[in-house]
Amino acid sequence: MKRFSKFLCGLAVFSALSVGASVCAEDGGSAHFTTEQRAEIVSILRQALKDDPTILTEALRSLREQMAQQQQNTVRDAVRQHWASLKDAPDYTVRGNSQGSVTVVEFLDPRCSYCRAMIPGVERFLARHKDVRLVERLVPVLGKGSVLDTQAIQAASLQGKYAVLRQALMNDTAAPSVERVRQIAQANGIDADRLVKDMNSPAVITTIRSNLDLAQAIGLDGTPTFVFGTAVIAPGALNDMQMDTDLEQARRG
Incomplete structure (x- = not known):
């Protein structure tokens, strides 16, 4: 599960690179990346996906489960x-x-x-x-x-x-x-x-x-x-x- 959490954070980083957004850091806070750091992160992510494509499948499944749980919580709050x-x-x-x-x-x-x-x-x-x-x-x-x-x-x-x-x-x-x-x-x-x-x-x-x-x-x-x-x-x-x-x-x- 920890691997998925880091990878999900990586996906957030990947999507934010083009705009230089603030993203999650190792300590749970936020970080800004230089151009060189962004390039290195992209390279690492691409290599990880090439070495083990199931990471992406599992990460997406984890995202779907999180979204479903969030939706259930929202509906439950409305019911209450x-x-x-x-x-x-x-x-x-x-x-x-x-x-x-x-x-x-x-x-x-x-x-x-x-x-x-x-x-x-x-x-x-x-x-x-x-x-x-x-x-x-x-x-x-x-x-x-x-x-x-x-x-x-x-x-x-x-x-x-x-x-x-x-x-x-x-x-x-x-x-x-x-x-x-x-x-x-x-x-x-x-x-x-x-x-x-x-x-x-x-x-x-x-x-x-x-x-x-x-x-x-x-x-x-x-x-x-x-x-x-x-x-x-x-x-x-x-x-x-x-x-x-x-x-x-x-x-x-």
Whole structure:
């Protein structure tokens, strides 16, 4: 690891040579180099890369890991800042134990294939962990079809049918349309006329906008994304072991 740190410093030197910038020194401070010293450093770096090309590959991997960690820290800070809003949700969006000791927030798009694939995994997760309070936040990020289904599901909450329509639409493979929403609503005992009207109501639009604002605030870049307390932000489809590991981190805080 020390070799990589020195080499990363060397890369910084290499990139700064042309402008004579101040760069890292051996003691952790900064140094300025003469023209002769800069030429010698370039020569040393070039020879090192020629002798062992894997140094660059490993150094770049180390840089990527550092950047990923920095991004994770930034997102975690944003989650802590907005945690009160993230965990505060209407009862109809809460699954598992509504009085659970640990809250997990799931951002999902009803048209997202990965979100759909996670449905059985989330059910198994809640069955394994009876202390989990799972908050669902619908965010339509995949186009008009996503917006349509999200509006319909949120509108169904006004008839006490949020979970029913969410499940029905997320299991549906037909192309999204208002007529298709009507058909599925009627098949599930929902007043379709009222549903279509409520889809553009201020309550529905405000809820969707709030979810999107929270997603933006924490730097969400895809669905599904799971937020395990304020400890872990996990994007993508997760397996059972990953979810259990992230939950344990959330429990530890």
